[in-house]
Amino acid sequence: MLTASGLTRSFRLPRRSVFGPAAVRHAVRDVSLALAPGERLGVVGESGSGKSTLLRLLLALDRPDAGEVVFRGRPVRPGGGLGWFRREVQMVPQDPFGSLDPRMRVGDSVREPLECLAVPGDHTAKVAELLASVGLDADAASRYPHQFSGGQRQRIAIARALGPEPAVLLADEPFSALDVVVRAQVLALVQDLVDRLGLALVLVSHDIGVVQQLCDRVLVLKDGVAVEAGATADVLRAPEHPYTRALLDAVPRLPEV
Amino acid sequence: MTLLAVRDLTVGIGGAVLVDGVSFTLDPGERLGLIGESGSGKSLTALAVLGLLPAGATVTGSITLDGRELVGLGDRRLSALRGRKLAMVFQEPRTALNPLMRVGRQVAEPLHHHGLLTRRAARTRAVDLLADVGLPDPAHTARAYPHQLSGGQLQRVGIAAALACGPALLLADEPTTALDVTVQAEILALLDRLVDEHGTALVFITHDMAVLARVARRVLVLGKGKVLEEGELDSVLRAPGHEYTRTLLTAARAASFRREA
Amino acid sequence: MTVLLSVLRRPAGAFGLIWIGLLAVAAIVSTFWTPFDPLRTDPGKAWLLPFTDGHVLGTDRIGHDQFSQLLVGARETMVVAVCAALVAAVVGLLLGLLAALGPGWVSGPAVGLIDVLIAFPTLLLAMVLAAVYGSSLGTVVVAIGTGFGVAVARVARAEIASVRGSDYVLAARVGGAGTARIIRRHVLPNIAPTLIVQLSLVMALAVLVEAALTYLGYGSSPSSPSWGGMLHEQQAHIAARPLLVIWPGLAVALTVLAFNLLGDALREATDPRLAR
Numbered sequence: 146m147l148t149a150s151g152l153t154r155s156f157r158l159p160r161r162s163v164f165g166p167a168a169v170r171h172a173v174r175d176v177s178l179a180l181a182p183g184e185r186l187g188v189v190g191e192s193g194s195g196k197s198t199l200l201r202l203l204l205a206l207d208r209p210d211a212g213e214v215v216f217r218g219r220p221v222r223p224g225g226g227l228g229w230f231r232r233e234v235q236m237v238p239q240d241p242f243g244s245l246d247p248r249m250r251v252g253d254s255v256r257e258p259l260e261c262l263a264v265p266g267d268h269t270a271k272v273a274e275l276l277a278s279v280g281l282d283a284d285a286a287s288r289y290p291h292q293f294s295g296g297q298r299q300r301i302a303i304a305r306a307l308g309p310e311p312a313v314l315l316a317d318e319p320f321s322a323l324d325v326v327v328r329a330q331v332l333a334l335v336q337d338l339v340d341r342l343g344l345a346l347v348l349v350s351h352d353i354g355v356v357q358q359l360c361d362r363v364l365v366l367k368d369g370v371a372v373e374a375g376a377t378a379d380v381l382r383a384p385e386h387p388y389t390r391a392l393l394d395a396v397p398r399l400p401e402v
Numbered sequence: 403m404t405l406l407a408v409r410d411l412t413v414g415i416g417g418a419v420l421v422d423g424v425s426f427t428l429d430p431g432e433r434l435g436l437i438g439e440s441g442s443g444k445s446l447t448a449l450a451v452l453g454l455l456p457a458g459a460t461v462t463g464s465i466t467l468d469g470r471e472l473v474g475l476g477d478r479r480l481s482a483l484r485g486r487k488l489a490m491v492f493q494e495p496r497t498a499l500n501p502l503m504r505v506g507r508q509v510a511e512p513l514h515h516h517g518l519l520t521r522r523a524a525r526t527r528a529v530d531l532l533a534d535v536g537l538p539d540p541a542h543t544a545r546a547y548p549h550q551l552s553g554g555q556l557q558r559v560g561i562a563a564a565l566a567c568g569p570a571l572l573l574a575d576e577p578t579t580a581l582d583v584t585v586q587a588e589i590l591a592l593l594d595r596l597v598d599e600h601g602t603a604l605v606f607i608t609h610d611m612a613v614l615a616r617v618a619r620r621v622l623v624l625g626k627g628k629v630l631e632e633g634e635l636d637s638v639l640r641a642p643g644h645e646y647t648r649t650l651l652t653a654a655r656a657a658s659f660r661r662e663a
Numbered sequence: 664m665t666v667l668l669s670v671l672r673r674p675a676g677a678f679g680l681i682w683i684g685l686l687a688v689a690a691i692v693s694t695f696w697t698p699f700d701p702l703r704t705d706p707g708k709a710w711l712l713p714f715t716d717g718h719v720l721g722t723d724r725i726g727h728d729q730f731s732q733l734l735v736g737a738r739e740t741m742v743v744a745v746c747a748a749l750v751a752a753v754v755g756l757l758l759g760l761l762a763a764l765g766p767g768w769v770s771g772p773a774v775g776l777i778d779v780l781i782a783f784p785t786l787l788l789a790m791v792l793a794a795v796y797g798s799s800l801g802t803v804v805v806a807i808g809t810g811f812g813v814a815v816a817r818v819a820r821a822e823i824a825s826v827r828g829s830d831y832v833l834a835a836r837v838g839g840a841g842t843a844r845i846i847r848r849h850v851l852p853n854i855a856p857t858l859i860v861q862l863s864l865v866m867a868l869a870v871l872v873e874a875a876l877t878y879l880g881y882g883s884s885p886s887s888p889s890w891g892g893m894l895h896e897q898q899a900h901i902a903a904r905p906l907l908v909i910w911p912g913l914a915v916a917l918t919v920l921a922f923n924l925l926g927d928a929l930r931e932a933t934d935p936r937l938a939r
Contacts, residue, residue, distance in 0.1 A: 191583065191584060192582055204837055206833065206836060231837060231838070231839040235837060236833075236837045239830070240830055243829055244831055244833075244834050245834075246848075246853070247853070247936065248853055249848070249852070257835060257840060257848070258838030258840075261838055261839035261840045289935040291935070305834065309839075325609055325610060325611075325650060326649055326653045329652070329656045330653075332656070333656075351583055353659040354658040354659035391584055392583060392584060393659070394587070395583045395584040396659045397587070397590070397612035397613045398615075398658060399615060399655060399658060400636075
């Protein structure tokens with residue numbers, strides 16, 4: 146359904162001196178992936194691995210130097226006329242404190258994609274329904290983001306993403322800014338929604354526990370290159386690449402008692 | 403012989419009681435983990451011990467270090483103790499270091515400031531300390547500015563600076579939250595080793611029980627400013643006594659990675 | 664309405680709003696009524712002290728009623744302040760948006776233009792314009808408006824760039840919002856507080872610069888009384904009659920203060936995070 150082939154994106158770094166050569170950093174190098182309907186893919190990597198750049202490329206928010214994103218057989222390119230793509234592919238951003246406009250009522254934030262993407266139906270009723278589906282009261286719509294906790298804001302961001310009834314959800318570290326208890330609650334919510342709505346999911350995370358719980362397949366990124374890919378259970382049981390092994394060994398675990 | 407004794411510590415800011423009657427003791431070389439969510443009062447407790455509470459905070463109760471009362475001690479006396487007897491490692495290594503000062507100097511500063519070493523000897527010692535926290539090419543790294551180092555390297559510098567004067571007590575406030583998992587594992591191992599070698603007592607603050615389990619032996623569970631549970635790590639994990647601890651453990655288990663999967 | 668009430672609830676905001684309101688009323692009333700004709704000279708009533716023969720603030724060397732002159736002067740002050748702020752808002756927003764959001768070939772020159780114009784003193788710009796096009800209220804407004812508008816543009820550019828890089832704009836783009844909608848719904852509301860403070864500062868500075876220009880003889884025609892003109896006329900007698908300089912000076916100072924306080928109060932009153 147959603148495929149990416151040979152995605153490459155590099156950024157020019159500031160020159161060290163006036164006469165020095167312009168340094169180039171490859172954020173993502175020749176990454177390919179394919180997502181079937183209802184499939185859940187975890188993209189694992191640490192900071193600087195290029196996972197956020199990859200997500201921006203998949204969302205057509207950034208133009209790749211090489212490679213292509215294709216959705217249901219149609220190429221996706223940044224620029225105008227992407228309404229058809231946005232209706233099907235939505236995003237849950239990382240930072241629940243930065244992803245909602247502080248001067249906009251929560252209801253208006255959730256309503257925005259409904260209006261922009263011309264989603265049919267009564268938008269006011271739809272907003273109330275969306276907020277209810279993520280476990281928030283209807284009066285949340287008339288309040289401002291600063292009146293909510295981090296977990297509640299993340300629920301609002303999820304409600305906004307679900308508005309256009311997408312087929313694919315791309316999530317960028319959606320739980321990393323939350324406390325353990327709240328993280329478990331939001332995780333359970335996402336799992337339930339994805340199950341119930343049959344969504345395909347691309348989850349970018351450094352948290353292997355979360356990926357293990359939510360994803361069927363996993364892609365390990367290191368320095369912009371996919372070093373390992375496969376079924377989550379296989380990769381976690383028998384990691385092939387040394388980096389994957391190091392990553393798994395590093396995860397802090399509760400001692401068994 | 404008790405190193406640190408906190409008795410009935412209460413901290414209020416603007417009418418709200420944020421730390422409410424917290425008591426605990428710490429022996430020399432002991433490692434205690436303070437766990438709780440944001441708003442549980444864990445960071446304020448540490449700041450109270452350091453005498454670094456925000457202006458306008460009211461403190462009652464008692465905090466003694468080596469039998470010496472810290473509550474109500476003047477700022478000059480406290481800053482003579484800070485860095486020398488007790489030190490802190492912060493959550494954000496990037497903001498905890500001065501961006502305009504070479505890192506070697508930031509490590510050397512407390513040594514010279516407390517009159518332990520001459521400026522030159524402090525500079526040499528700083529390079530040794532940077533080597534001790536596992537930084538490659540310490541003589542070269544000492545001349546780097548913070549923006550030239552990675553987050554993990556900066557946290558190593560922060561630890562070197564904290565341990566420079568050989569404090570009896572080290573407080574670490576979520577020192578690995580801002581770091582990647584592999585770097586977090588390295589930093590935790592480093593703390594574990596250094597605290598052992600120096601015989602430093604450790605108060606480790608975190609919201610993550612799995613991280614706590616790597617460095618602490620005893621745990622204090624805080625919620626809404628109160629101590630909810632205290633005990634040896636093993637027994638708390640095996641038989642949590644408080645409802646909140648159980649929630650915390652269930653949540654941590656639900657989201658944590660299991661190897662046998 | 665709620666914003667006005669919220670401003671009035673803050674002491675500083677209440678002072679600013681009431682003083683500016685009084686000035687506006689004075690400016691309007693002075694168009695059809697003043698206690699005396701502000702331009703009437705009467706050698707028999709020169710150098711009167713305040714509260715003599717109905718002259719509330721006294722008269723000057725040739726018998727001008729000072730209170731009437733102040734009322735009429737408020738008109739010019741208000742017109743210059745409001746119009747200069749409007750010009751500055753248009754210049755600042757347009758340049759700021761182009762510099763922050765435009766494609767490379769637009770934003771580069773826009774940034775350059777801001778940097779060059781900012782190096783040009785506003786007072787000098789006004790004097791040059793007055794020398795070329797003759798001194799009139801229009802040149803004063805245009806000079807002050809563009810001069811300070813560039814400063815507004817620089818601040819606006821930084822603010823717009825930070826809003827553009829925010830996660831909520833990213834989320835809006837994924838939600839299908841186009842550039843126009845992002846500017847209208849996200850950029851403008853979020854830079855409004857900064858803009859309000861900047862524009863209130865422009866109004867305050869406009870009052871000062873207008874007074875300075877008139878004082879230097881580059882302002883509007885001397886036949887229409889203004890606060891700067893009053894200062895210009897009375898300066899020769901400052902030692903003998905200090906009160907005559909104090910009235911217009913105080914009017915300028917209080918108005919500058921009022922615009923600043925009103926700007927701060929408006930910024931706080933329009934922030935949902937500070938709402939009560």
